[in-house]
Amino acid sequence: MSSVQIRNNVRISGSGSATMVFAHGFGCDQTMWRFLAPAYEGRFRTIAFDLVGSGGSDLGAYRRDKYDSLHGHADDLLEIVDEFATGPVVFVGHSVSTMIGMLAMIKAPHKFSAQIMVGPSPCYIDDGDYTVGFSREDIDELLETMEANYLGWSSNLAPAIMGVPDRPELRTELTNSFCRNDPEIAKHFARVTFLSDHRKDVPLSTVPALILQCSDDMVAPLPVGDFLHRQLPASTLHIIENVGHCPHMSAPTESSRAIDSFLAGALR
C-alpha cells in the first residue's frame, strides 16, 4: 500500500476507461457514497477516499498548518488523481469537497474532464452583496454547537445504544467505524470550511461543472446555487426534489440520473 493510499484510505473499485473520484463532505466519510457510487462501477474505475482527518484516513497526518485552508486537501486530491486515476477523470464532490475539487481543478485543469458538485457553497457567511449565506453569529453558534456535541462524540456509540432497527444489513459494519471522526480535527475542519471564502476562485474554474442542488437544503439553499451558476463558467444547474443536504443518500436515483445526462453532454 502506498503512503497516499494509507493517508487517505483510498479504495479503488470498478473498471472502465475513465475514472470517477468521490470526495465526501462534512461530518462523515466515503461511506456516504454507498448508495450512489456502485451505480458507476460498471462503467468507470471508481476511486473513493477519506479526507485527511476523517473516517479511516491517517489522523496522524493531519497538520493544522497544512489543513488551515482547503488547499491542503486539494493538494492531497491531486496526488490521489496522479497516482490512481487512469484516463479522463470525473470528480464528484459533496458540500465542502466541491470547493476542494474546484481548487484542485484551478491548479491543474488538464487533469479533470468534469466536476459534479453536490450541494456546493463558495462562502457561508454573508458579506456585502452576498446575502445568501449566514450571519457570523450563526456560524459561531454552529461552531459552539460542535464544541458542545463533540464532548461525547469521540466514541459515538449510537448504534450500540439505539440499534439500527430497519437496517440490519448495516448493523455489524457500522458499529465501530462509522463516522468516528476525531473531535478536535472535526472542529478545526468545520472552522476552516465555514469561515473560508472561495467566491473569487469560482470564476477561475474552467472544467465543465454540474451543480446538483436540493430543493430544500438549508446548508446550500437555492440562492447559493443560483449565485454559483452565474459565476462558474461552463456550469449546469440541476435542482433535485429533496429535503436535506445529502441527495446522494436520500435521493440516489435522481442524483445519478442528473449526473448521467450531464456526462452524456459534457464528455462528448
Add this chain to the structure above:
Amino acid sequence: MFEHAACALLVTAADSLVLRANATACNWLGYSLDELVGKVRVRDLLPVGARLFFNTHCQPILQVQGSVAEIQVDVRNRLQERMPMLINIVRHREGDAIVDHWALFKASDRRAYERELLAARKAAEAAEAELKRLNAQLSAADRRKDEFLATLSHELRNPLAPMRSALDVFRLRAGQGGDGRLLQVFDRQLRHLTRLVDDLMEVSRITQGRMQLRRAPVELSALVRSAAQDMAETMKAARHSLRLFIEEGPIMVDGDATRLAQVVINLLTNAAKYTPDGGLIELHLGCRPGMAEIRVRDNGIGIPAPALDTVFEMFSQLEPALERAKGGLGIGLALVRGIVELHGGSIRAESAGQHQGSTFVVSLPLSAGAVCPAEAAPDHAVPSPVRVMVVDDNQDAAETLAMALELVACEVVVAHSGAQALALVGVADPALLLLDIGLPDMNGYELARRLRQLPGGASRILIATTGWGQQKDRERAFDAGFDHHLTKPIDFELIKPLLSKAGAG
C-alpha cells in the same frame, strides 16, 4: 402511558415535520397538539447555528445509520425562549415512508456543568500556553545573559594584560620608596581584579557548556592535602585552625586535577572568608562505595535555611555578607558546582543556621573499577585533636613544625623559651610537647624536669628535639624525663604514632 413521560416524545417525517407528539412535548414546546401536527418542523425550532450543525453532521448519520444519540442543542419554544435539550432519534421505515422517533430531554443543568468544564479547560489551556511563552522568554533572557557575561569577561581581560605589564615596569623602576608602596596597592588590586575576571570567564564557560576538562586518573588524598598546603598562608593570616581528616589513599577519580584543586581551594577560601578570625575549619576526605566525598566545614557565619539551595547560583552572595573588603562577585560557588557536575558529581551545602557554621559536601564518582581503600590503620589516623606544645627559640622552625602539626589536626601552642613554656603549659594543657634542647634561658633537660613537677606533668608526653643524635644524648634525655628523643630535622612520620598515642591516652 407515554403522554406524560418525563421526556418529550415526537414522531416526525424525514424532514422533521411533526406527525405525533406527547403531552410533555406540547407543554415544553408551548404548542397545542393541533398547532404542532402537520404544521411545525422540529428543525425550524432549532436556532440557525444548531440547525446547520444538525443538517451537516447529524442528518447524514441518521440517514446511513438510522439513529443519532445525545445531540445537545437549544430548542426554541413558542415564545422563542431557548431550552437546552438532549435529543435521541431513531429512524424507522413504515411502509414506503421514513419516520423518525424523537426523544427530547431537558439538559440545562448538564449544559451548565459542561460549559463550566469547557471554560475550565480553556482557562487551563490558556494558562499553559502563557506558561510556555513565559518559559521561552525566560530561557531566551537567560541565554542572552550568559552570552553577555561571556562577552563581558572576554572583553575585560584585554585591558588587564597591558595594565599588568605596565605595572610591573613601574614597580621595577620605583624600588622601595613611597611610590613603591602605592604600586603594591595597585598590584594587589590588579591581581584581585584579574581573579574576578578570570572567575567570571570560567563560570561563563561552564554555563555555556564550553569548559573542557582534561581528564586523567587523579589521586584525591594527595590533591586535597596539597590544596590545604596552598591555603596555609591564608589560614594563618586569619588565625584560623585548619584540620585535616584525610583517609589514606589511593582514592582515584577520573578528572581534571587542576579543576578539582580549584574546587577545594575555592571551598577553603570561602570557609576562611566567611568565618571570623580565629575560627576552626575542617577538611575531610572520605570514601563510600562508588563515591569519594570531600567536606569543608567551618564555624563561621553559616547559611540560613532558605538559601541552602540558592547559594550555588551566580551572584547570590548572602546578604549581609562580611564587609565589602572581603569582596568578590559571588561567582565562586557557581563555578565550583559547575566543575563538580562536569565531573559527574554533586555538591550540597549544610548549615544549622546563621552564625552556626557551614559544611559543604562534594561527592565525586570514583574511577571505574576503583574501590574505597581499607580503613586507615587506627594508629596512623589522628581522630581527635591532640593538644601539642612546640618549644623552640628558632621561630621559623617552631612555626613550620606547628603548621605541620596543625595539618594533622593538632591544636598547637608555640613557646620560644623555657619560661614561656612553663607559663603557658597550665593554660594550654598539651598532651604532647616537643622541646628543643638548646633553649636560650634554660636547657631542655632542666625544662623537662620542671614540667614533670607541674600538675599533670607526669602524663604528658615529652619529646626532645635536638641537633645531636648520639647515644649519650639520648640517654641524657631519658634521664631528664623525656619519653622520646628525635633528631632534627624531624621526620614527621615518626611523630605521628606518638600523636596517636597522645590522643588515645
